[in-house]
Amino acid sequence: MDYAYFEGKIIPVEQANINIKTNSLHYGTLVFEGIRTYYNEKQNQLYILFSNDHYLRLLKNAKAMFMDTNKTPEELTEITKEILRKSEIREDTYIRPFVYFKDLALTPKLKDFTSEIAIYTYKFGRYLDTSKGIHAKVSSWRRNPDNSIPSRWKVAGGYVNSALAKTEALMSGYDEAILLNEQGNIAEGSGENIFIIRGKKLITPSFSEGILEGITRKAVVKLAKNELFLEIEERSIARSELYAADEVFLTGTAAELTPVIMIDNRPVGNAEIGPITKKLQEIYFNAVRGNIERYRHWLTPVYDT
Numbered sequence: 609m610d611y612a613y614f615e616g617k618i619i620p621v622e623q624a625n626i627n628i629k630t631n632s633l634h635y636g637t638l639v640f641e642g643i644r645t646y647y648n649e650k651q652n653q654l655y656i657l658f659s660n661d662h663y664l665r666l667l668k669n670a671k672a673m674f675m676d677t678n679k680t681p682e683e684l685t686e687i688t689k690e691i692l693r694k695s696e697i698r699e700d701t702y703i704r705p706f707v708y709f710k711d712l713a714l715t716p717k718l719k720d721f722t723s724e725i726a727i728y729t730y731k732f733g734r735y736l737d738t739s740k741g742i743h744a745k746v747s748s749w750r751r752n753p754d755n756s757i758p759s760r761w762k763v764a765g766g767y768v769n770s771a772l773a774k775t776e777a778l779m780s781g782y783d784e785a786i787l788l789n790e791q792g793n794i795a796e797g798s799g800e801n802i803f804i805i806r807g808k809k810l811i812t813p814s815f816s817e818g819i820l821e822g823i824t825r826k827a828v829v830k831l832a833k834n835e836l837f838l839e840i841e842e843r844s845i846a847r848s849e850l851y852a853a854d855e856v857f858l859t860g861t862a863a864e865l866t867p868v869i870m871i872d873n874r875p876v877g878n879a880e881i882g883p884i885t886k887k888l889q890e891i892y893f894n895a896v897r898g899n900i901e902r903y904r905h906w907l908t909p910v911y912d913t
């Protein structure tokens with residue numbers, strides 16, 4: 609049976625239901641996270657990837673939305689471990705924690721409401737095709753600007769923007785959308801950060817482009833520097849530079865490290881996974897599954913061994 613954390617208790621997920629009058633449901637004022645676990649069969653261990661970083665981001669975003677959980681990232685990691693253990697999960701899983709206003713009240717506001725935290729899990733394989741690469745479309749929708757709904761916050765309402773772009777891409781025969789910001793520069797995917805490779809340089813939009821401060825983005829920058837000795841540039845990227853890139857890939861907890869092989873019907877390089885992307889993928893997938901000792905600190909083991 610799968611368990612969830614709901615209203616301060618770990619209960620069967622079927623019993624974790626919210627009232628239809630719940631305020632955050634109506635105004636998208638819910639902040640959330642997406643965390644992955646990876647099962648290592650040889651070690652008979654389930655690892656949570658970057659648990660504390662995700663919970664830190666959740667709490668920071670909750671604070672910005674005037675929500676208070678009275679929990680620390682460490683406490684939330686412990687609760688997550690308990691849910692996974694109780695559900696006896698020994699396979700790759702996605703964890704969805706979120707904070708919301710539980711009040712059964714109207715008014716789109718953030719003050720004088722009671723916040724609640726919930727966590728549930730579901731079994732999860734690949735989100736995008738990491739083995740062959742994907743086709744992406746530069747969206748006709750612009751990423752929501754910082755002074756409208758900040759993309760830095762993983763707030764439910766902001767994901768209307770992602771849903772519009774993703775749907776347009778899917779209905780046009782592509783796998784994923786790449787959104788430009790209001791200035792017309794590359795921002796990010798509907799649920800991923802974006803990187804381009806030109807020569808030995810790894811280039812990614814800086815945080816001032818109005819993007820989510822991706823946890824996978826940070827990890828991949830580290831791997832690129834430490835393992836492949838690439839030069840990293842965080843700066844504005846014009847749409848035309850995307851077409852000029854040797855390699856392009858997306859990063860995200862769900863998307864992991866997904867190569868983009870076609871953009872707007874133009875091949876990226878030779879329209880196959882590039883050599884640097886391939887190497888980074890290999891290191892990333894080994895690190896997250898607990899196969900590289902020096903990156904074991906990224907992981908929280910769930911079971912006592």
Ligand code: PMP
Pocket residue numbers: 642770796797798799800801819820821822823824825859860861862
């Ligand atoms: N951008 C957006 C819009 C996202 O939804 C995500 C997924 N959380 C990312 C980037 C990647 O962030 P992370 O690597 O922290 O999962």
